[in-house]
Amino acid sequence: MLLRDIEAFVRIPDWRLTTAEILYHLPDHPGVLQSFVWQKFDHAPGFPELRRFLDFWQREIEGPLHSVRVASSALTRPAELRYAEGQFNLH
Numbered sequence: 001m002l003l004r005d006i007e008a009f010v011r012i013p014d015w016r017l018t019t020a021e022i023l024y025h026l027p028d029h030p031g032v033l034q035s036f037v038w039q040k041f042d043h044a045p046g047f048p049e050l051r052r053f054l055d056f057w058q059r060e061i062e063g064p065l066h067s068v069r070v071a072s073s074a075l076t077r078p079a080e081l082r083y084a085e086g087q088f089n090l091h
Contacts, residue, residue, distance in 0.1 A: 018042035018072040020050055024063040033066055044072050 022036045042049040047070065057065065 015041050015043050016073045018044070018047060018050060018070065020071075021069045022054075022057070023066040023068075024057075024061075025066055027062040030064075034063065042072070047072075 018040060020038045022038060023033050024036065026032045026034055038050070038053060040049050040053075050068075050070065054065070054068065
């Protein structure tokens with residue numbers, strides 16, 4: 001992906017870099033979980049690219065999904081966080 005392609009995504013509102021940690025069962029050893037990290041620009045909050053990838057996974061890949069954890073800057077923004085004023089002393 002070229003820099004000008006990335007800039008085109010950044011200008012569109014709600015398209016943010018999205019990271020998903022996918023845990024799946026190994027086909028030969030169902031009791032063992034493997035981790036896979038997926039990262040792409042996606043539109044929050046529906047995440048159509050991630051849904052398309054997970055549909056592909058379930059259709060084409062033998063390892064059944066266990067869980068998916070999503071992190072995106074659209075889900076948590078610095079403006080939503082605030083510092084609490086206070087001081088706590090222990091001994």
